[in-house]
Amino acid sequence: MPATDRARLARLLAAEQERYTADHPRSRELFEAGGNLFGRVPMTWMNKWSGGFPLYLDHARGNRITDVDGHTYVDFALGDTGAMAGHSPVPTTTAVARRMGELGGITTMLPSEDAQWVGEELTRRFGMPLWSFTLSATDANRWAVRLARLATGRSKILVFAYCYHGSVDETFAIPGPDGTTVSRPGNVAPPVPLDLTTRAATWNDLASVERELAHGDVAAILTEPALTNIGIVLPEPGFLEGLRELATRYGALLMIDETHTFSAGWGGATREWALQPDIFVIGKSIGGGIPCGAYGISADVAAAVTRHTDAGDADIVDVGGVGGTLAGNALSTAAMRATLDEVLTEDAFAHMTSLAEAFTDGVRETLEAFDVPWSVSRLGARSEYRFARPAPRTGEESAAAHDDDIDAWMHLAMVNRGILMTPFHNMALMCPETTREDVDRHTEAFREVVGELYG
Structure with a gap:
């Protein structure tokens, strides 16, 4: 397995951070003005988003979120499962x-x-x-x-x-x-x-x-x-x-x-x-x-x-x-x-699970192509990659696989390419309005980003 080039990772993370900051001035402005909120956000875990400040919501529908700077994202976070039905069904x-x-x-x-x-x-x-x-x-x-x-x-x-x-x-x-x-x-x-x-x-x-x-x-x-x-x-x-x-x-x-x-x-x-x-x-x-x-x-x-x-x-x-x-x-x-x-009907779950299978296949193919020391697991309509290979079999092993720098880089790189992953980890969830085109968009972006570090 190739070792992670930490110097290259640092350069990639800095570039993605610079792009994120430049592309989201209104979100940054709102964050800096939030002095009356503990942690400057409505709930302190909202600071988990990478980039130094979170994106601020303007509107959302289905599996799309648009922030206050006018950027629209394919949303695979879906409220960390809370919006598994899609936004405002x-x-x-x-x-x-x-x-x-x-x-x-x-x-x-x-x-x-x-x-x-x-x-x-x-x-x-x-x-x-x-x-x-x-x-x-x-x-x-x-x-x-x-x-x-x-x-x-x-x-x-x-x-x-x-x-x-x-x-x-x-x-x-x-x-x-x-x-x-x-x-x-x-x-x-x-x-x-x-x-x-x-x-x-x-x-x-x-x-x-x-x-x-x-x-x-x-x-x-x-x-x-x-x-x-x-x-x-x-x-x-x-x-x-x-x-x-x-x-x-x-x-x-x-x-x-x-x-x-x-x-x-x-x-x-x-x-x-x-x-x-x-x-x-x-x-x-x-x-x-x-x-x-x-x-x-x-x-x-x-x-x-x-x-x-x-x-x-x-x-x-x-x-x-x-x-x-x-x-x-x-x-x-x-x-x-x-x-x-x-x-959230039986037909909806069949559709969502099929898309999660395709998502998982796309991630696995990229990891194999670049011999990346990560793994990917799926649970029905939910898929997630972890920075360990083989896949962790215990909570302790999975916790040990966490890497702050890789995590921040992956999240920022995806945001900068119009894709939201769950901020706490690298989970992707499908909703009834997710499409195969959305999955393929992630596969393409994932391959591009991973190739920059391991290619």
Whole structure:
């Protein structure tokens, strides 16, 4: 494998930075004027965009974004999955406009017929019989974790190093060198030491899972079907089946978070791979961009929770710490119904997955042509390249493959060629309005850029 020429990389990065700065004066002006915002942006993670300042949005539709400097991009980031349905899909915006205008009532604390429909549709897709709504997958994970602890009478959650479950406190954990659980690097002010709430294992390592479960204090294994926010790290054959067997053997629940892995298909990886969760979590994409999330529970989990609430041990109706005033509001349930019914359909997933296959093939062909020491992985409509070969098999390996300079150079080079990739990593997601021409445009740009460093 050729070594990365760091001097050449530095020159390429400087050139792309200079071009980016020159092409986006209005975005830079707005960023510099944002002194009243913490980090100069609405949310501090928006500073993750390479270039010293982020692009500022003017408008977006489908898989196109136009910034305030008038540049239009093919968007493969799609809101880091939040806009997997595309930006402002017509069925969703129509339903939202009708709820806000003709019908009225954005949030009323009353149930709606739309919520009933969405619950039935989520059962049809993912199999869980009972559902509750939130405003994000982070909320769904937090509240479902509480129910898991209530149902089992156990205090700890088992997670995998470099997993992604939103900003849930318990999940920013990795295995420590002495077998204890420690906080993940960069974790902001964990409220308590992580070994009090969490047990951490290594992805694709069932022995590490069993060691942690053997303590007898794990309420639930909380996992994605594939790691996604640290590159796509796919499960090895038998790993997910092993998790189910171990959870059952040691009396823990299996909690599957498909916030990102919904890209695997119409019914997520849960349907595609015949998974059997006790609790299921989803968010972001199912509302077409309107904040929403949901968690589903099995009949057994519901019965265990009900026994405690009937006995007065917990209150899930009023002050028990589960739920929020805006959760399940009429606007978000209308958005979910329209998005699931008319946008993220089985036909749409077939189209999106086919394009992701072509995207992955284009990346792989370039890597092979230049013998680049990277890899590419795909999960349904989602594809991602990682700066390691072979592809990482654990979260720890994938984290070690990160390279700040290559990452910044790749993102800036793509932006300068009219393509947006997810800023946190190099993920590309297809939406119903993505075309083969869009994929081919990325393939051409990717080959050009990679060839400048490794050709």
